[in-house]
Amino acid sequence: xxxxxxxxxxxESTMDTMIDVFNTINFVSSYPNDQVIKDISAxxxxxxxxxxxxxxxxxxxxxxRGLQSPELDKAxxxxxxxxxxxxxxxxxxxxxxxxxxxxxxxxxxxxxASKELK
Numbered sequence: 001x002x003x004x005x006x007x008x009x010x011x012e013s014t015m016d017t018m019i020d021v022f023n024t025i026n027f028v029s030s031y032p033n034d035q036v037i038k039d040i041s042a043x044x045x046x047x048x049x050x051x052x053x054x055x056x057x058x059x060x061x062x063x064x065r066g067l068q069s070p071e072l073d074k075a076x077x078x079x080x081x082x083x084x085x086x087x088x089x090x091x092x093x094x095x096x097x098x099x100x101x102x103x104x105x106x107x108x109x110x111x112x113a114s115k116e117l118k
Contacts, residue, residue: 062102 010018054060066072082090090096 066099 080086091100
């Protein structure tokens, strides 16, 4: 196998890709500075606080199980038409009531927390 590559043998699309890769490497290597690192650290600190708060509840397990529901897959592939009457009828479903109750409590907790910031 010949390991020498003749630049004339490289097609134009490969050359364009190589140029893009080199430009990206150049950008990424010159991007980080003290301010960028400080900003990213602040963002990551907040993300980790949020992850810690959520991981200490059952919310992750509930959302994960809900997202893995076969009924959700069916609805994503073929979303049901939902008018006001059908929405009101759906509110009779016990699962919908429980989910809505969880969402209302989450909104209530967020509202209380927002008052504490003032």
